[in-house]
Amino acid sequence: MTEQPVKPVLQKPPGYRDPSTPVQPGPRPPPSKAVLPTSYKPKKRRRSCCRPCCCCLFALILVLILVVAVACGIFYLWFEPRLPAFHLQSFRIPRFNVTVKTDGTYLDAQTITRVEAKNPNGKLSLFYKQSHVTVTLGEDDTELGPRKVPGFTQRKQNSTSLKAETGVRNQLVDDGVGKRLKAGFRNKEMVVKVEVRSRVGFIVDGxxxxxxxxxxxxxxxxxxxxxxxxxxxxxxNTLKWINIH
Structure with a gap:
């Protein structure tokens, strides 16, 4: 029996795909990043030197406060500073007249006041800047003054008398105020008040x-x-650190 000739196996061309073979999905491409506008792009943070500088400044301020507090404590314990004591030493009214005229009531008055200032400190001298003395009379606080008193220096445990002459001439006042002042001066029931405003400091080793x-x-x-x-x-009364003009 004659053998059938063997058919040569045909070679598959390049890129041939068998239609009976199932198609397997290939790898998915990576998702593309959304392109943001330039204004929305995050900026790289740079290390700032502000924080260390602020910390150093804060620490320096704390050290200075501590040094000042310690110095004030030592000063107070060693010198025991005290403010001066004041007394009303004398008060006179050499001239007082209330005149009622057709156009109003007028006051003509003069007062002489002496206020004693005593330095109670045994280790510190005091200095006083220019003082302002004001005198008020009666329940209506009719003001006479103010009068300026020059500044001075006061040694340890020393007393000084401040003299101030205040007054007004032909000062127009309310008719009712004039009547009350006149009656109060006559029966000696008129209330007198003296106010002194000044600035006081300490002297330490000059x-x-x-x-x-x-x-x-x-x-x-x-x-x-x-x-x-x-x-x-x-x-x-202790005020703040002020300048009195």
Whole structure:
């Protein structure tokens, strides 16, 4: 029996795909990033030197505060600084006249006041800047003044008398105020008040510390008690560090 000739195997051309073979999905391409506008692109953060500088400045301020607090504590414990004490030493009214005219009521008055300032410190001297003395009369607080008193220096545990002459001439006042002042001066029931505004500082080894603004209020008593010899102690209020012009 004759053998059939063997058919040669045909070679598949390049790129041939058998239609019976299932198609397998290929790898997915990576998702593309959305392109942001230039204004939305995150900026690279740069290390700033502000934070270390602020920390150093804060630490320096704390150290300075601590040094000042310690120095003030040592100063207070060693010198025991105290503000001066004030007394109303004398008060006189050499001239007082209330005149009623057709065009109003006029006041003509003069006062002479002495306020004693005492330095209670045993280790510190005091210095006083220019003081302003104001006198008020009656329940309506009719003001006479102010009068300026030059500054001065006060040694340890020393007393100084401040003299101030205040007054007004032909000052127009309300008719009711004039009547009350006239009646109060006549029966000696008129209330007198003296106010002193000044600046006081300490002297340490020739160096000035301060000054501190103070307001001193003396009186608030009747003229009858003052003429009888009663000289009240003045109250002192500490103000802020101010300049009085």
């Amino acid at each position: 160096q000035s510390v301060g000054p501190l603004g103070v307001k001193v209020i003396c009186g608030g008593v009747s003229l009858k008690r003052l003429e009888a010899g009663y000289m009240p102690k003045c109250t002192i």
